Structures are given as C-alpha cells and as structure tokens.
C-alpha cells in the first residue's frame with residue numbers, strides 16, 4: 195500500500211454494535227479498494243474496547259489504523275439525557291475536539307469522513323478539513339427512511355401516530371405500526387430525544403453519501419423510495435444511497451495455537467442444527483421475572499440451547515424469590531434454582547459474552563432467539579439460521595416485523611416484550627416452532643434464510659450490487675471533494 199494512496203477516516207460511536215461494522219467497512223475499503231484507512235473509536239470504556247480490539251481485530255491492524263480517541267470524563271457532562279440515543283449523541287459531540295486534534299496531527303490529507311448516525315455532528319470537522327461526508331447506516335434502509343423523514347413530517351401524521359396510535363406513513367415505504375415505533379414517538383415528551391432525531395435526519399440530507407448495511411434485493415421498495423425524487427428522494431437531494439451490505443464480521447477459523455473457546459467446544463459435541471442460541475446483543479438485559487420465564491420456557495421445550503445471560507435490570511417481586519442463599523447448584527442467583535443442573539445435558543449458560551459470529555456459523559446451531567439488533571440479524575441470515583424475535587429497544591421492533599412479515603425468517607411473540615412479560619408456555623411454543631425438525635414452519639424459515647444468504651453472497655461478490663456500490667464510493671474517496679461532481683457525472 196503506497197503512502198500516497200487516498201486516506202479515509204471512519205468514526206465509530208460507543209458500543210460493539212457500532213464499532214464492529216465500522217471496523218469491517220474500514221477493513222473492506224483498505225483490503226479491496228487500496229484506500230488507506232484510519233478508524234477513530236469513541237469509547238466510554240477504553241480498556242474493554244482496547245482488549246476486544248486486541249483479541250478479535252489484531253489482524254486488522256495490519257491493514258487499517260485503529261485509534262482510540264481520548265476518553266471523556268462522563269461526570270463532567272452537564273444535562274445528561276435519559277434516552278440512550280441522546281446519550282450517545284452527546285458523547286459524540288463532546289468527542290469532536292479529540293477528533294479534530296487527531297486529524298490535525300496527521301501528516302497526510304484525509305479525503306473523506308465516514309460517521310454513523312450518532313456522529314453526524316462530526317460533519318463540521320469534515321467541512322473544516324474539506325473532506326467528503328458519508329454516513330454508515332449500521333441498520334437497514336427502512337429505519338434510514340424513518341429518520342430521514344422525521345424532520346419533515348406533517349402535524350397530522352405525527353398526531354395520528356402519537357395520540358391515536360395510527361401507523362406512521364413514510365412516503366413510498368412500508369408504514370410503521372405504533373407498537374413497532376421508535377422511542378422518539380412513544381416518549382414524545384422527551385424534547386431532547388426528538389430534537390436529536392430531527393437534527394440527525396437533517397444532517398443525513400447533507401451527507402454526500404449514505405452507506406446502508408443492506409443490499410438491493412433485501413429492501414428494493416425502500417431503496418427505490420429513498421432514491422425517488424417524488425417520495426423520499428426529495429429529502430436527500432445531494433446524498434447518494436449506497437447499499438453496501440451485508441457488512442458483518444466474518445467468523446474466524448479455528449487456530450491451532452489458540453485454545454478453542456468453551457462455547458464452541460461444547461457446540462462441537464452437539465448434533466447438527468440442534469441448538470438454539472439465545473442472546474440479546476451487546477447490552478440487552480431482561481427483568482428478573484422475564485429471565486425466570488425464559489429459563490422455564492427453554493427448559494420446558496427440551497431443546498438444546500446456548501444462552502448468553504446477564505443479570506436482570508431490576509429486581510421485581512418474584513425475582514427476589516431466587517436468592518443466592520437458596521441456590522443448591524452453580525446456577526446464577528437470578529435464574530431458577532437448580533436450572534443449570536437440570537439442563538446440564540442440554541444447555542450451556544454463558545455469562546455476558548459469546549463469540550457470536552462463530553457460534554452462528556457452527557453447524558450445531560439451528561435457531562437464534564435474538565433481540566433483533568441489525569448486526570445480529572445479518573449474522574443470522576448469513577448463516578441461514580431462522581430466528582425468534584425478542585426486540586428490546588431502538589429500531590428492533592421494526593426489524594422484528596420486517597423479519598417476520600416481509601422476509602419470513604422469524605417467529606414473533608403475540609405481544610412484544612415491551613408490553614409485558616412473555617410467559618414460559620409461549621416461549622416453549624416458539625422454540626418448538628423454530629427448532630422442531632418435523633415441523634413445516636421451521637423448515638420453511640430455514641429454506642428462506644438460506645435463500646436470503648444466497649442473495650447476500652451474490653450482492654457481495656465482485657460485480658454484485660453491494661460490491662459495485664462500494665467500489666463507486668471508494669472511487670469518490672480516491673478523487674476527493676474537489677472532483678466529486680466530475681466523478682458522479684462520469685459514473686451516472
């Protein structure tokens with residue numbers, strides 16, 4: 195890689211769900227398109243981020259530079275907001291001074307800055323350094339359409355949605371049902387959150403390009419609307435849409451000199467497609483009552499499982515029933531007494547974190563009970579694994595609906611977790627629907643998941659739609675801001 199190669203900066207916001215796709219994109223730009231790449235990482239826990247990068251991305255450092263920006267002292271931040279989105283936006287805003295000084299101290303000229311949807315304030319820095327402005331949308335095109343439309347909604351549409359719980363209509367796209375809506379609508383009193391969403395929507399329209407972690411054949415209707423000047427395209431006049439996905443971390447092959455992870459070792463002993471993997475992403479947690487019901491549901495189903503479990507968010511009345519002092523085995527204090535012993539032949543409880551991409555790629559895994567974070571969904575699809583949807587926050591309820599109703603690769607509970615506890619019998623039934631070999635439903639979902647995987651593989655191969663889109667974007671980065679019009683004129 196010559197030192198004169200054009201150099202691109204990526205800015206990742208806190209959280210593994212944001213860092214992983216940024217690192218993957220950076221790696222792809224550098225390894226496939228010969229750009230030089232620096233990924234700047236904003237983190238609230240530098241030592242964990244550093245050790246995760248060292249453990250899982252050490253080989254990437256041969257191809258891209260990864261720079262952890264100075265860690266903010268969160269206690270120094272005034273007016274700490276309640277919503278997670280606003281918290282991340284605030285952290286990103288305060289980190290800009292570190293980004294600015296890191297870029298100033300670099301001797302090369304950066305041609306483009308790629309941020310995620312939480313980092314659009316950094317466009318000011320891109321402007322100062324005359325860089326192209328891109329956003330990596332780490333979710334899907336439907337959610338992008340929703341945020342883009344939010345600053346422009348008419349009062350009636352908003353009122354019908356927020357007060358009368360009517361679907362939220364997005365021009366040219368599927369509507370969003372109230373039960374699937376985002377927190378900005380059901381917490382409409384939180385002005386900071388609503389304003390953060392709106393500002394993000396406006397800034398998206400200022401980007402030179404929006405890189406979306408989807409592919410043409412997965413969301414054709416929404417992508418068409420985002421490009422159509424008569425519908426959503428009118429809010430994105432100067433932003434080009436680049437569906438470049440799926441961008442996911444590939445599963446790592448086993449290495450001889452590294453001891454095999456315990457979870458993978460356990461999976462090695464299980465029959466093909468027999469294990470349900472249960473995980474709620476990098477930060478999802480359940481209440482004590484819900485954890486109890488999930489434990490019983492898994493046990494009652496009699497199916498094999500790997501469960502990445504975290505302590506409950508808050509102790510509820512029945513949660514206090516399970517105290518450490520009452521435990522008779524190694525079951526964590528917040529799970530039903532004796533759970534680990536009773537399920538020891540069938541299940542594995544893993545505290546906090548598992549090597550998810552390797553787990554989903556394992557032949558023993560036949561289903562995924564997921565909180566429906568977009569990265570998890572893509573990782574599941576890329577391995578042809580059908581899902582049980584358990585959406586918790588952010589755009590996950592929209593994702594769950596898309597998976598169940600448009601893509602047909604997921605079963606969904608009758609009522610979403612946000613509207614009450616999902617009981618053990620329903621959980622047991624959902625597990626059986628996905629996992630049972632003689633059941634037609636699970637079989638059909640598995641076939642559809644494999645079909646989707648094939649379309650994803652096609653999009654990614656050389657000449658495929660996502661590969662082509664990324665090559666166009668890389669070409670723009672090579673030429674820089676001054677030549678953007680020329681390049682775009684030539685490309686169309």
Ligand code: UDP
Nearest residue numbers: 210211475476477547548550567568569570
């Ligand atoms: N992840 C993992 N192990 C875990 C939990 C999560 O490797 O135990 C990874 C997962 O593979 C995915 C990311 O963390 O790449 C989570 O992203 P997602 O968008 O699914 O959810 P988020 O955590 O952002 O809500």
